[in-house]
């Protein structure tokens with residue numbers, strides 16, 4: 690069974706394992722506690738009781754910063770990252786968060802493709818943003834206004 694639920698304390702240990710498998714500079718269990726705080730929102734994709742993917746953001750007023758998105762290597766290419774990212778985007782749309790932004794390694798083609806498919810566009814670059822190895826970040830944003838305009842173009846409404 691696959692389900693999308695709010696990320697909680699009970700997911701932190703498995704999320705830290707996924708971090709270690711996916712990133713050269715992984716978040717620790719202590720760092721991942723941030724996702725359970727009041728200023729954060731995060732979703733977990735559970736597959737047969739295992740944490741398969743998660744995504745989290747911090748929001749201030751009408752802006753959200755996406756801070757983690759990852760899928761366990763055993764569960765990649767099954768639409769689970771798209772599902773947790775979609776849950777975050779829906780949450781943002783329903784809770785007055787107008788602009789979502791994120792950073793991604795410029796070489797991370799799979800993640801950039803995922804974000805594009807969720808309506809994010811490239812907004813700029815931050816040189817030397819990442820370490821291990823040092824790499825430029827591509828900054829991507831999604832605004833509710835821009836998505837509404839895209840949908841109106843598709844349906845022919847103005």
Ligand SMILES: CC(C)(COP(=O)(O)OP(=O)(O)OC[C@H]1O[C@@H](n2cnc3c(N)ncnc32)[C@H](O)[C@@H]1OP(=O)(O)O)[C@@H](O)C(=O)NCCC(=O)NCCS
Nearest residue numbers: 711758759760765766767768769770771793799800802803
């Ligand atoms: C990027 C990542 C989160 C994608 O997770 P996933 O669960 O495999 O992604 P999904 O199955 O939901 O795929 C959604 C879309 O992402 C893109 N995508 C995912 N994996 C891809 C790959 N290996 N190559 C190219 N595009 C890929 C595609 O656009 C895909 O849509 P499609 O299947 O219709 O082509 C996953 O590869 C991962 O955890 N990577 C390591 C951590 C990471 O880089 N996180 C992002 C940090 S900014």
